[in-house]
Amino acid sequence: MPITLYDLAGADPARRFSPYCWRARLALAQKGLDVETIPWRFTERSAIGVLGSEKVPVIVDGDHVQNESWQIAEYLEATYPDRPSLFGGAGGHALARFLTGWADAVVLAGIAGLIVSDIPAILAPDDAAYFVESREKRYRKTLAEVTAGRETRVTAFREALLPLRLALRQGPFLHGEAPGYGDAIVFGGFQWARCCSPFPILEASDPVHAWRERMLDAYDGLGRSAPGFA
Numbered sequence: 001m002p003i004t005l006y007d008l009a010g011a012d013p014a015r016r017f018s019p020y021c022w023r024a025r026l027a028l029a030q031k032g033l034d035v036e037t038i039p040w041r042f043t044e045r046s047a048i049g050v051l052g053s054e055k056v057p058v059i060v061d062g063d064h065v066q067n068e069s070w071q072i073a074e075y076l077e078a079t080y081p082d083r084p085s086l087f088g089g090a091g092g093h094a095l096a097r098f099l100t101g102w103a104d105a106v107v108l109a110g111i112a113g114l115i116v117s118d119i120p121a122i123l124a125p126d127d128a129a130y131f132v133e134s135r136e137k138r139y140r141k142t143l144a145e146v147t148a149g150r151e152t153r154v155t156a157f158r159e160a161l162l163p164l165r166l167a168l169r170q171g172p173f174l175h176g177e178a179p180g181y182g183d184a185i186v187f188g189g190f191q192w193a194r195c196c197s198p199f200p201i202l203e204a205s206d207p208v209h210a211w212r213e214r215m216l217d218a219y220d221g222l223g224r225s226a227p228g229f230a
Contacts, residue, residue, distance in 0.1 A: 073087075
C-alpha cells in the first residue's frame with residue numbers, strides 16, 4: 001500500500017510548489033517508497049484537519065500520520081532502515097539539521113522576497129485571496145512592495161549562496177556523486193521559485209544553476225515533471 005502525501009497545489013493540480021513538500025517528496029523518492037500524492041490547497045483546511053494538521057506536507061503511512069518535512073524525514077529514516085539512508089548516520093543527521101536552518105534562513109527567506117508577489121497568479125481565486133490577505137498581514141505591506149526592486153536585490157541573494165557554490169566544488173551534489181537529503185533540503189526552495197515565478201533568481205552560468213538542473217533530473221526527473229517557468 002503506497003504512502004499518501006498531501007501536497008500543496010495551485011489551481012492546476014499538477015503544479016506542486018511548496019518547498020517543504022518537495023523536501024518530503026524527494027525523501028520518499030530517495031527511500032524508493034511508493035507514494036500517492038493528493039493535491040491540497042490553502043482553503044482546504046478540513047482535509048488535513050481530520051489528520052491533526054494545519055499545514056502540509058502530511059503523510060499517511062498505514063495507521064501512522066506524520067507532518068512537517070523534517071519530522072517526515074526522521075520518520076522515514078527510522079521506519080525504513082533497510083532503504084537508502086537519508087542522513088548516512090548521526091553525523092549526517094546533525095549536518096542535515098544545520099543545513100535545514102541555513103536553507104530556511106537564507107534560501108527560503110531570500111527567495112520569498114523575490115517571488116511572493118507572483119504566487120497569487122498560480123492559485124485559484126479563493127486561495128489567491130487567502131494568500132494575499134495572510135501574507136500582507138505577515139509582511140505588513142503589499143506583496144508588490146515586498147518584491148519591489150528585486151531586479152537589483154537579487155544580486156545580494158545570489159552572493160549569499162557562496163557557501164553552496166563552495167560545497168559544490170567537491171562534487172555534482174552536496175552528498176557527492178549522487179543526491180541525498182541535504183540536496184533535497186536546499187533544492188526545495190529553488191523548486192518553489194521555479195514552480196511559482198518567471199523571475200530568474202539564478203544566472204545560467206552559476207554552478208548553483210547547474211546543480212539545480214541536475215536535481216530536476218534526479219529520481220527519474222521527478223522535479224522536472226512539475227509544471228514550472230524555467
